[in-house]
Amino acid sequence: MIAQGPIVLVGCGRLGSAILEGWLLTGTVAAEDLIVLSPSEKPAAEAARTRGARINPPLETLTQARVVVLAVKPAIWRDVMAPIAPFLNDRAVILSVMAGVAAPTLAEGIGGWPIVRVMPTTGVSRGRGVASVWSADARAEAVGRELFAPMAETVVLKDETLMDAATAVAGSGAAYFYAFTDALARAGEAAGLDAATADVLARATLRSAADSMGDDALDALIGRIASPGGSTRAGLDALDQNERLKTMLIDTVAAAVRRNREMGA
Ligand SMILES: NC(=O)c1ccc[n+]([C@@H]2O[C@H](COP(=O)([O-])OP(=O)(O)OC[C@H]3O[C@@H](n4cnc5c(N)ncnc54)[C@H](OP(=O)(O)O)[C@@H]3O)[C@@H](O)[C@H]2O)c1
Incomplete structure (x- = not known):
């Protein structure tokens, strides 16, 4: 207080x-x-x-x-x-x-x-x-x-200059997760689910993943779902082929940082 x-x-x-x-x-x-x-x-x-x-x-x-x-x-x-x-x-x-x-x-x-x-x-x-x-x-x-x-x-x-990066990760981050959830739902549709069912599954998965995240290391959390040779591992390998997921997010955060700096100038 x-x-x-x-x-x-x-x-x-x-x-x-x-x-x-x-x-x-x-x-x-x-x-x-x-x-x-x-x-x-x-x-x-x-x-x-x-x-x-x-x-x-x-x-x-x-x-x-x-x-x-x-x-x-x-x-x-x-x-x-x-x-x-x-x-x-x-x-x-x-x-x-x-x-x-x-x-x-x-x-x-x-x-x-x-x-x-x-x-x-x-x-x-x-x-x-x-x-x-x-x-x-x-x-x-x-x-x-x-x-x-x-x-x-x-x-x-x-350092105060890190405020732009923090804003690009945390301030904008929820929108990135929502965009990812939408893309996951659309991918479910492409795999044969109807749009409404894909939406429910993708949203519920985000909620459930957030609920069970706790403070464990992210690698450990992934490892609990993705067993070697299993389907999740196959999906993750496709997701980050040639490190494209990391590259995409580096570009995403860098673009938001740039825009934060332009708006603050
Ligand atoms: N929204 C977010 O998620 C978020 C996140 C991080 C930082 N921010 C920052 O937070 C600030 C506010 O954003 P916001 O989204 O809350 O904007 P907002 O909804 O437009 O709120 C700004 C408020 O300021 C009030 N205001 C205007 N003149 C005032 C005065 N003379 N005295 C007291 N209040 C006055 C306005 O009142 P009336 O409604 O009566 O016009 C309005 O309710 C911004 O600087 C933004 O960069 C926002």
């Missing part, structure tokens, strides 16, 4: 709502320690209000803020922060979940507060997200871990 001073969530859109729901679900932040700033009414904020969170209180209440979480679109953060910044105390930490806005840019626009960048997935709403944390400041990094580790598998990056 985070103590001492409110946590201010600025922006309650898709990600902001997921963060708010995750905090309350996991008890990471008590509702009475939450301040939410949102131009329009949001179901997640209203649900938090019924539990004691303050929604759009006077900006004077921000003087005690311990953390300000910036969850608005990158294009507007300067305008959003301008009226808030004069009320923040010296001990406040700025936590940005905005993609592609680098810490030096934030520091230049906001001022002297420690900054931590976190790149979470919306799975945090169910307490099952993924989050990458980076900060040049140890206290700010600790705040990032404290606020996200209870609702996300959290990694701390050594």
Whole structure:
């Protein structure tokens, strides 16, 4: 539980709502320690209000803020922060979940507060997200871990530039798995299954594989299904013929990293 001073969530859109729901679900932040700033009414904020969170209180209440979480679109953060910044105390930490806005840019626009960048997935709403944390400041990094580790598998990056790679793997990764699942279903169709049956089988397989993954080494997990000379081994050999699976994913992640860099430039 985070103590001492409110946590201010600025922006309650898709990600902001997921963060708010995750905090309350996991008890990471008590509702009475939450301040939410949102131009329009949001179901997640209203649900938090019924539990004691303050929604759009006077900006004077921000003087005690311990953390300000910036969850608005990158294009507007300067305008959003301008009226808030004069009320923040010296001990406040700025936590940005905005993609592609680098810490030096934030520091230049906001001022002297420690900054931590976190790149979470919306799975945090169910307490099952993924989050990458980076900060040049140890206290700010600790705040990032404290606020996200209870609702996300959290990694701390050594260098801010790795945020683009982490986003390309974890932020985009669910879409890659969905695309793979669709391709698997279509391959099942090509092998004679009807489309609906192939869909059910492919989706259920992804869910079941995720459920049984645990923390075992991936090679060991594969080895449990693919016995030498068996059908799964034959399929895997075809899948990674000439290392094409690895090559394809290196290209996939590299393309997403490039795009992340272009958008952040
Ligand atoms: N969505 C994701 O999966 C994801 C993942 C990682 C990082 N991110 C980052 O998270 C940030 C938000 O993304 P999103 O997908 O949640 O976008 P979004 O759904 O558009 O949410 C942005 C929210 O900002 C609010 N807002 C606008 N002006 C504001 C102000 N002056 N004060 C407070 N709130 C204000 C908007 O309110 P109204 O709705 O009332 O206009 C909107 O709800 C982005 O920077 C993005 O890069 C998102």
